[in-house]
Amino acid sequence: MSITILKPGISASIQDLGRWHYQKFGIPVGGVMDKFSASVANIICGNEVNDAIIELTLHGTEIVFNEDAYCCISGHGCTAYINDTKIQFDRLIKIKAFSILKTKPTRYGCRAYLAIAGGFHLNKIMGSVSTYVPSSIGGINGRNLITGDIIHFTHKINKTQKDNTIQISESDFAYANWHINITHQHSESNQTTINCVIGPEWSLFNESSQHSLFNTSFTVSNDSNRMGYRLGGNELSLIQKLEMISSAVAMGIIQVTPKGQPIILMADAQTIGGYPRIARVCAADLPKLAQCRPGDIISFNHITENESFHKLSGIQKKIDQLKISVEMTNQ
Amino acid sequence: MIIPRIYSIHDQAITIEFSQTIDEQINMQVIAWQYEIESNPFPGFIECVPAYSSLTIYVNSDCNIDDLKNHLQKKINITENKNHFNVFSNNQDAKTIEIPVCYDSEFGFDLPWLSNTLKLSIEEIIQLHSEHIYRVYMIGFIPGFPYMGVLPAQLETSRKQNPSLKIPTGSIGVAGKQTGIYPAEIPGGWHIIGKTPLTIFDKSSESICLLKAGDRVKFIPITKKEFDQFQ
Numbered sequence: 001m002s003i004t005i006l007k008p009g010i011s012a013s014i015q016d017l018g019r020w021h022y023q024k025f026g027i028p029v030g031g032v033m034d035k036f037s038a039s040v041a042n043i044i045c046g047n048e049v050n051d052a053i054i055e056l057t058l059h060g061t062e063i064v065f066n067e068d069a070y071c072c073i074s075g076h077g078c079t080a081y082i083n084d085t086k087i088q089f090d091r092l093i094k095i096k097a098f099s100i101l102k103t104k105p106t107r108y109g110c111r112a113y114l115a116i117a118g119g120f121h122l123n124k125i126m127g128s129v130s131t132y133v134p135s136s137i138g139g140i141n142g143r144n145l146i147t148g149d150i151i152h153f154t155h156k157i158n159k160t161q162k163d164n165t166i167q168i169s170e171s172d173f174a175y176a177n178w179h180i181n182i183t184h185q186h187s188e189s190n191q192t193t194i195n196c197v198i199g200p201e202w203s204l205f206n207e208s209s210q211h212s213l214f215n216t217s218f219t220v221s222n223d224s225n226r227m228g229y230r231l232g233g234n235e236l237s238l239i240q241k242l243e244m245i246s247s248a249v250a251m252g253i254i255q256v257t258p259k260g261q262p263i264i265l266m267a268d269a270q271t272i273g274g275y276p277r278i279a280r281v282c283a284a285d286l287p288k289l290a291q292c293r294p295g296d297i298i299s300f301n302h303i304t305e306n307e308s309f310h311k312l313s314g315i316q317k318k319i320d321q322l323k324i325s326v327e328m329t330n331q
Numbered sequence: 332m333i334i335p336r337i338y339s340i341h342d343q344a345i346t347i348e349f350s351q352t353i354d355e356q357i358n359m360q361v362i363a364w365q366y367e368i369e370s371n372p373f374p375g376f377i378e379c380v381p382a383y384s385s386l387t388i389y390v391n392s393d394c395n396i397d398d399l400k401n402h403l404q405k406k407i408n409i410t411e412n413k414n415h416f417n418v419f420s421n422n423q424d425a426k427t428i429e430i431p432v433c434y435d436s437e438f439g440f441d442l443p444w445l446s447n448t449l450k451l452s453i454e455e456i457i458q459l460h461s462e463h464i465y466r467v468y469m470i471g472f473i474p475g476f477p478y479m480g481v482l483p484a485q486l487e488t489s490r491k492q493n494p495s496l497k498i499p500t501g502s503i504g505v506a507g508k509q510t511g512i513y514p515a516e517i518p519g520g521w522h523i524i525g526k527t528p529l530t531i532f533d534k535s536s537e538s539i540c541l542l543k544a545g546d547r548v549k550f551i552p553i554t555k556k557e558f559d560q561f562q
Contacts, residue, residue: 020389023380024365025532025540026474125534135474135515137534200338200346245351246471248380248387250341272382272471283342305339309396312342316392 001067003116005149009060009103014120014139014151017050019128023248023271027137030130033226033267033290034111037075039319040182041115043326044072044092049319051119052129054145056112058293059105063114067097069153070117070166076109076186076291082173092117092176094166099173108188110293118154132268134227178329180322185284186291191217194285195303195311199254199277201242209236209260213278214302218262222294226268229289231298235260236278246274252281252289264289284311335407337400340387343377345399347407348385353480353508357384358468362545366424373402381544382469383478425545430512430527432461432503432550433558438526439503445522451485457552459483460503460524465510467546475514475532477542482508494520501526503550525550528561 005012015038018031032038032055039049054063059078073080073089080087081102082095089112095101103112122129125138136142140149166174186192202210218233236256249255253265255275264281265273267290281289282303292298303311336348347364349357364386365379375394380387390399434457436442442453449456465479472478482505490506495518498504502513504521513519514532531541542548553561 021378022539023378023389024470024544026471026476027539028474126539135534137474197339200336200340200348245353245383245385246469247346247348247382247385248340248344248471250344250387250389253340270472271380272469277340280340306397309342313392 001069001155002150002152003069004064004066005145005147005151006062006064006100007060007147008145008149009056009058009062011057012061012145013055013131013133014052014122014145015055015130016052016128018267019126019130019132019138022126026271027126027135028132028268028271029251030132030138030226030268031128032111032113032130034075034113034287036287036315036319037111037184037291038113038115040090040322041072041074041113042119043319043322044074044090044180045070045115045117045119046326046330047115047117047119051115052122054114054120054151056103056114058110059103061101061103063101065095065097065099065101066150067155069095069155071095072115073101073112074115074182075112076184077106077293078103078109078112079106080104080112085172087173088175090182091179092166093173094176095173096171108190108293109186109291111290116153121152121154134268176329180325180329182322183318185288190293190295191297191299192288192292193299193301194289195282195308196254196279196300197282197303197305197308199279201238201244201276202278204238204240204242204276205256205278206237206239209234209238209278212236213262214300217297217299220292220294220296220298224294226266228266228269229264229292231262231264233262236262238276242276244274244276246272249273250280252283252286253277254279254281266290282308282311284308284315287315337403337407339396339400341389342396343391343394344387344389345396345403346385346387347403350384353383353468355466355481358466358544361386362425365544373399382471425543425547427464427547427549428542429549429551430529430531431553431557431561432525432527433553433555434460434525435555435558437555438499438558439524441522442524445486445488445505445524448488449485456486456524459486460505460510461550461552465548465550467542467544467548469544470540470542473515473517474534475540476511477531477540477548478509478511479548480509482510488522490520491522494518495523498523499526501528501531503527526558528553528558
């Protein structure tokens with residue numbers, strides 16, 4: 001069973017939760033930008049959170065289902081239609097064979113995730129299917145999806161007698177009879193507040209730069225992508241010039257270039273970096289950040305390391321709770 | 332005595348920074364700690380990433396980073412006090428690897444410029460580069476790129492002002508106190524002095540990388556003919 005990509009749209013790629021254990025060889029973790037939305041889509045389909053998923057950046061994607069399929073779309077950045085009927089996000093949907101899923105523009109958000117019950121079948125490279133385009137690793141031939149790509153899946157509904165009885169009568173799709181309310185962090189807005197912890201080189205930045213970071217806003221620039229978000233705004237400067245020895249990085253680090261521009265490292269960032277790190281984004285806010293599109297305005301809010309860790313635990317609990325809720329609906 | 336700095340770079344990643352220098356002894360400490368942690372993994376441990384003078388540890392939600400920080404601090408204190416942490420015994424896995432290099436000007440296209448700038452003949456450059464044994468300090472920048480050092484002082488140069496747009500796979504470059512091998516065709520700012528016929532990075536092989544941090548590398552000059560015959 002399979003789907004065929006009719007149009008990839010602005011960008012679409014195969015991802016999972018990342019390629020771990022190979023950073024010491026210079027291979028970035030990669031994986032989905034918004035782990036929360038991707039996990040939601042997979043969980044609603046009865047999949048594992050790490051199962052292969054399609055990350056849709058903004059709009060313009062068209063996908064035909066070659067067989068009946070159960071799927072879920074979650075995230076932001078587009079509206080979705082099945083044969084011209086708008087569909088809801090965060091719902092388990094049975095889609096009739098030969099139906100076409102289309103995404104159309106919306107004003108907010110950046111990335112949506114399409115999961116299919118049973119999961120997409122792709123070869124893992126170094127333990128992951130995540131597409132890392134700069135080194136042609138993962139996904140389909142290491143590249144983003146293109147017109148004509150066929151992606152196979154196994155039809156499998158976990159313990160879901162009920163779901164198998166979703167009735168498609170005249171229409172091209174139908175929802176499962178259950179619905180779980182998901183509170184996404186992303187606000188329907190082009191302005192976002194992101195919680196941050198001060199970074200290892202914080203004290204080496206001058207006072208006005210420290211002040212600017214938490215009291216002025218920044219714009220996500222047009223050359224932002226899966227590797228990093230470049231920000232426009234006040235220049236951030238060190239007290240004195242600094243030659244740093246490169247060290248390992250992680251998603252969410254806010255490093256500052258010699259020209260004073262902050263760059264937030266995202267999923268596909270290189271494994272090693274050598275720019276001073278003024279702060280880092282709270283991991284619980286990375287999904288929210290991943291939903292920012294070029295032109296969006298970001299303000300940073302200062303929190304402690306401990307607060308940051310607890311926020312992340314909170315997200316983890318939410319995901320665990322969702323898993324339990326989905327399992328319960330299927331009993 | 333070095334007092335390492337321990338800090339978080341993510342809610343699930345901690346860096347132990349031993350110093351801010353490129354120093355063989357420090358890097359040996361880094362690799363010793365890497366082996367120590369990899370061979371005694373704790374709940375929630377995912378992976379370790381060594382760099383020049385720091386080690387970063389990635390964990391999952393089974394591990395609280397505050398507890399991890401304390402655990403590492405204790406471990407470091409024990410090591411410092413009892414001085415029982417034998418760096419050398421923890422580096423036994425490191426290998427010395429010979430890498431054939433053809434320094435023909437067809438491959439080492441920056442040799443004439445380097446010769447002029449360094450006031451050394453091309454033969455002297457080749458001799459200096461190939462008679463040293465280098466340490467692999469870390470792998471990074473792009474998948475499989477080994478940062479090696481320390482280059483003999485006579486070969487030190489700054490990076491190119493304008494990076495080359497296409498550096499062929501296998502090219503050997505020098506920049507600053509370092510030498511490296513390009514594992515794939517990419518743009519780059521290092522001066523290119525030769526090329527190896529060996530594959531140093533293969534994403535579909537079992538070992539992925541020919542080299543790892545802590546290994547030693549000796550470059551063996553080969554002729555153009557030997558390069559062509561290399562299978």
